[in-house]
Amino acid sequence: MEDKRKDPGYRPKDERLRDYRAVERQLSYEEIHQQASRCMDCGTPFCHAYGCPVVNVVPEFNHFVYRGNWQQALNILLSANNFPEFTGRVCPAPCEAACVAGINGDPVTIRQIELAVIERGFESGYIHTGVPAVRYNERVAIIGSGPAGLAVADTLNRAGYRVTVYDDARYPGGILRYGIPDFKLEKWAVERRIKLMEEEGIVFETGVTVGDDISCRYLTRHFDAVCLACGAREPRDLIVPGRDLKGIYFAMDYLTQQNKRVSGEAVDSSEEITAKGKTVIVMGGGDTGSDCLGTALRQGAKKVYQFEILPKPPANRSESTPWPMWPVMLRQTHAHKEGGELLWSVMTKEFSGEKGILKKLLCAEVEWVAAEEGKLPVPVEKPGTDFEVEADMVLLTMGFVGPGKNRLIDEMGIELNSTGNVKADERHMTNIEGLFVAGDMTRGQSLVVRAIADGRKAAQGIMAYLNKGGR
Numbered sequence: 322m323e324d325k326r327k328d329p330g331y332r333p334k335d336e337r338l339r340d341y342r343a344v345e346r347q348l349s350y351e352e353i354h355q356q357a358s359r360c361m362d363c364g365t366p367f368c369h370a371y372g373c374p375v376v377n378v379v380p381e382f383n384h385f386v387y388r389g390n391w392q393q394a395l396n397i398l399l400s401a402n403n404f405p406e407f408t409g410r411v412c413p414a415p416c417e418a419a420c421v422a423g424i425n426g427d428p429v430t431i432r433q434i435e436l437a438v439i440e441r442g443f444e445s446g447y448i449h450t451g452v453p454a455v456r457y458n459e460r461v462a463i464i465g466s467g468p469a470g471l472a473v474a475d476t477l478n479r480a481g482y483r484v485t486v487y488d489d490a491r492y493p494g495g496i497l498r499y500g501i502p503d504f505k506l507e508k509w510a511v512e513r514r515i516k517l518m519e520e521e522g523i524v525f526e527t528g529v530t531v532g533d534d535i536s537c538r539y540l541t542r543h544f545d546a547v548c549l550a551c552g553a554r555e556p557r558d559l560i561v562p563g564r565d566l567k568g569i570y571f572a573m574d575y576l577t578q579q580n581k582r583v584s585g586e587a588v589d590s591s592e593e594i595t596a597k598g599k600t601v602i603v604m605g606g607g608d609t610g611s612d613c614l615g616t617a618l619r620q621g622a623k624k625v626y627q628f629e630i631l632p633k634p635p636a637n638r639s640e641s642t643p644w645p646m647w648p649v650m651l652r653q654t655h656a657h658k659e660g661g662e663l664l665w666s667v668m669t670k671e672f673s674g675e676k677g678i679l680k681k682l683l684c685a686e687v688e689w690v691a692a693e694e695g696k697l698p699v700p701v702e703k704p705g706t707d708f709e710v711e712a713d714m715v716l717l718t719m720g721f722v723g724p725g726k727n728r729l730i731d732e733m734g735i736e737l738n739s740t741g742n743v744k745a746d747e748r749h750m751t752n753i754e755g756l757f758v759a760g761d762m763t764r765g766q767s768l769v770v771r772a773i774a775d776g777r778k779a780a781q782g783i784m785a786y787l788n789k790g791g792r
Contacts, residue, residue, distance in 0.1 A: 409436025467495025469760025472776025
């Protein structure tokens with residue numbers, strides 16, 4: 322109540338646009354201590370019970386930071402979250418939206434405190450290789466090394482199970498490595514965690530495509546349980562005239578390629594996707610759209626527009642999403658402050674070009690109308706609002722619709738639910754005995770922190786299955 326919220330802010334715009342290093346600064350440990358003093362140790366901590374998908378014990382680790390006991394704060398943090406160094410950098414912090422201090426003022430800087438605790442842990446040597454004292458004979462294969470797969474692997478390994486993680490990419494990390502730009506999550510942080518997991522006994526087999534390089538039969542013969550954690554890989558497309566023109570790309574293809582460049586991985590020059598010198602349209606206003614905007618500006622785009630079909634949110638919390646709900650409100654990321662132009666309530670009707678190459682878009686304004694009372698509103702084109710925009714490149718960032726083509730799903734006859742995701746029971750097991758699923762592959766596209774939470778739950782289901790006969 323006495324101290325004000327303090328955010329770390331960003332590096333100067335002119336400086337950060339010249340590189341791909343992290344744009345967000347970090348508060349000093351002295352400043353973190355002061356920010357932790359703002360936590361009110363609420364009788365009912367909504368940040369913990371309502372806001373956080375991994376159910377971080379927020380008031381307790383805030384308390385120990387304030388008392389200067391960083392090691393105990395770290396122990397409490399790691400009891401609920403396998404990877405605070407990731408969530409502390411990329412999570413939108415639903416815990417802060419549910420903070421009681423935010424009802425009539427500014428919420429506690431929970432995400433910054435979380436990041437400080439884990440980084441202080443690495444710096445002070447509190448985090449070190451922890452090989453399990455007991456090893457069980459049961460072996461588990463994890464297919465996919467994104468946040469969900471890593472959480473499954475880490476949780477099982479710490480419990481004493483033998484874990485192998487397979488991934489078709491060159492390096493482990495999934496979306497942490499290839500989807501999220503370095504200016505939000507520098508890859509040394511991912512590599513540091515992977516190295517620690519390897520030292521603790523987890524085996525990573527990269528460059529391996531399950532179904533091609535190893536068979537489904539191999540997995541079922543050599544492992545006591547298998548967990549799919551391949552993510553939501555099928556991007557939502559925009560099916561309008563001219564969609565086949567050259568110059569229209571899915572966001573993940575674009576972001577993955579740039580992340581490979583930054584880390585020194587080879588990129589096929591014949592399939593190069595770059596915004597340098599181009600007018601770029603980013604289709605979609607979410608976090609991925611922001612990532613594309615920031616990347617295009619760093620690549621030297623001539624002009625960047627970001628189109629969003631949804632209406633512009635209010636500047637402050639909408640009455641439709643009262644505390645402690647995640648608020649519908651206007652949010653500006655660092656990328657929006659770096660350049661580009663954001664247009665709301667816009668739909669694309671057609672792409673047009675010359676000689677098979679994109680040249681312009683035909684767009685129109687929309688209004689959101691509910692056909693019947695109680696029904697969700699839908700976008701309706703506003704007559705007479707057509708306009709054209711010249712463009713050399715379009716990036717589609719409209720989310721994902723499911724796991725996409727997967728040989729395991731087809732060959733093993735894995736059932737899907739009504740939304741096209743992998744169907745699972747309360748233990749996270751599919752219709753195939755001993756085959757589990759975790760993360761976006763079953764719950765649909767979501768946050769990194771939700772993928773970690775789902776991975777932890779899937780690991781509990783796997784352990785319950787492996788222990789069914791007792792020990």
